Amino acid sequence: MLISEMSRQECCDLLARLGFGRLACAHQNQPYIVPTYFAYEPEHLYGFATVGQKIEWMRLNPLVCLEADEVRSLVQWSSVVVRGRYEELPEKPGYDSKMRQQAEVLLRKRFMWWQTGVAAARTREQSNRDIPVFYCIHIEKVTGHRASRDRRPYRYRTSRASVPSVVTA
Amino acid sequence: MLISEMSRQECCDLLARLGFGRLACAHQNQPYIVPTYFAYEPEHLYGFATVGQKIEWMRLNPLVCLEADEVRSLVQWSSVVVRGRYEELPEKPGYDSKMRQQAEVLLRKRFMWWQTGVAAARTREQSNRDIPVFYCIHIEKVTGHRASRDRRPYRYRTSRASVPSVVTA
Numbered sequence: 632m633l634i635s636e637m638s639r640q641e642c643c644d645l646l647a648r649l650g651f652g653r654l655a656c657a658h659q660n661q662p663y664i665v666p667t668y669f670a671y672e673p674e675h676l677y678g679f680a681t682v683g684q685k686i687e688w689m690r691l692n693p694l695v696c697l698e699a700d701e702v703r704s705l706v707q708w709s710s711v712v713v714r715g716r717y718e719e720l721p722e723k724p725g726y727d728s729k730m731r732q733q734a735e736v737l738l739r740k741r742f743m744w745w746q747t748g749v750a751a752a753r754t755r756e757q758s759n760r761d762i763p764v765f766y767c768i769h770i771e772k773v774t775g776h777r778a779s780r781d782r783r784p785y786r787y788r789t790s791r792a793s794v795p796s797v798v799t800a
Numbered sequence: 801m802l803i804s805e806m807s808r809q810e811c812c813d814l815l816a817r818l819g820f821g822r823l824a825c826a827h828q829n830q831p832y833i834v835p836t837y838f839a840y841e842p843e844h845l846y847g848f849a850t851v852g853q854k855i856e857w858m859r860l861n862p863l864v865c866l867e868a869d870e871v872r873s874l875v876q877w878s879s880v881v882v883r884g885r886y887e888e889l890p891e892k893p894g895y896d897s898k899m900r901q902q903a904e905v906l907l908r909k910r911f912m913w914w915q916t917g918v919a920a921a922r923t924r925e926q927s928n929r930d931i932p933v934f935y936c937i938h939i940e941k942v943t944g945h946r947a948s949r950d951r952r953p954y955r956y957r958t959s960r961a962s963v964p965s966v967v968t969a
Contacts, residue, residue, distance in 0.1 A: 653867055655824040655831035662824035662831040664867040666879055698822055698833040710835055 632706040637775030642711045645699065645775065647671040652699030654678070654768075656717070658688040669697070669768070670737035676713065676768040677720075677734035686719075686764050693717040695768055711775040715768040734765045801875040806944030811880045814868065814944065816840040821868030823847070823937075825886070827857040838866070838937070839906035845882065845937040846889075846903035855888075855933050862886040864937055880944040884937040903934045 637645070646652075646669075654667040665685050670677040676697060680686055689695060693716045700710040720731040806814070815821075815838075823836040834854050839846045845866060849855055858864060862885045869879040889900040 653822045653833055655826075655833045655865065657824075657826040657829050657831040660826050660829055660861050661863045661883065662826040662865040663883075664822055664824045664833060664865050664881060666867065666869055666871075666877075692829050694830045696824065696831040696833050698835065700835055702835075708835075712833060714830065714832075 632778050633781035634776050634778050637709065637711065637777050639773060641709075641777075642773045642775035643671065643673065645701065645709055645711050646676070646713070646773075649699045649701060652697050654685070655696045655698075656685060656688040656692065657694065658691055663688060667697075668738070670734070670740070672733070672737065674770055675730075676715065676770065677737050678766050678768065679734070679738050680764050680766070681762060682764060686766075689717040689766070690719065697768065706778055706780050709775060709777045711773060713768070713770050714772040715770050718767045718769060720765040720767055730767055731765055734767060738765075801947050802950035803945050803947050806878065806880065806946050808942060810878075810946075811942045811944035812840065812842065814870065814878055814880050815845070815882070815942075818868045818870060821866050823854070824865045824867075825854060825857040825861065826863065827860055832857060836866075837907070839903070839909070841902070841906065843939050844899075845884065845939065846906050847935050847937065848903070848907050849933050849935070850931060851933060855935075858886040858935070859888065866937065875947055875949050878944060878946045880942060882937070882939050883941040884939050887936045887938060889934040889936055899936055900934055903936060907934075 650670060651666070651668055653664050654669075655662050655664045657663065663684060667678055667680075695715050695717050697713040697715065698710065699713075700708060702708040720726065720734055722728070722731060819839060820835070820837055822833050823838075824831050824833045826832065832853060836847055836849070864884050864886050866882040866884065867879060868882075869877060871877040889895065889903055891897070891900060
């Protein structure tokens, strides 16, 4: 298997196409991951949830990471990692209502995007469970890797005889 | 869509079956996610990598989170989240060599588990790129959710007419 780096444009194309990934936030250096839908725009990702641990933690610490991948086989896949900053998009005077509207328009295109958030809130039985939280992730850095078959023989260095010494993919 | 909680046993069964997920670590409250293979044992997950950002960050901060999921459709999926603690399993006197051996035996069962780590190291062109790092994640908490179809009509509360007011899955 050969792993190569993806260009920024290739990363963005994959994010735009997939619209689904895993979002990590952190509180007191404890990371937390949840699967999430998103809508890609140049420099931004838009997302939606109801209030829960993810939103609470991102409010406390806006540093986030999102990973999205497309796995065709064990040796053919692409994975993009976004480092970004969370910003909530509330419906309040003083906030950027244009971004909020844009988030809603883009997310509406995703089939049943709202159901995951609402159903998760239902499970948590919160008093504010039906209130949608729209947010934006400002993309600060994006990197991607692609794996493909590699026919070259490769010597794997190890002290243990139990691991194959030559592998090809 | 209806989301229900999974029992601990159901979570563990899914982890044992999948052996693939996304691992998040954090450094100075910045989370980072990478796709990863793992082998499940009660109370532990075993993993393998070569030295890179993930290993460097987990050495600095052992608090990690792993998410594994099985998505059959938009409304039928299971997702398990593990909160855990990283421990490296080096081949040195004084360390638990039994766990290291167990990690290798279990990970060997995963087809080409070693290739991702080696290929990634190749890409990074590190001097220590061929040295495998085996590690264990001590499971401290595991939770899981399962989504299934829900035929009940559901009123979605919003102030915007642009979002459907009644949805069914």
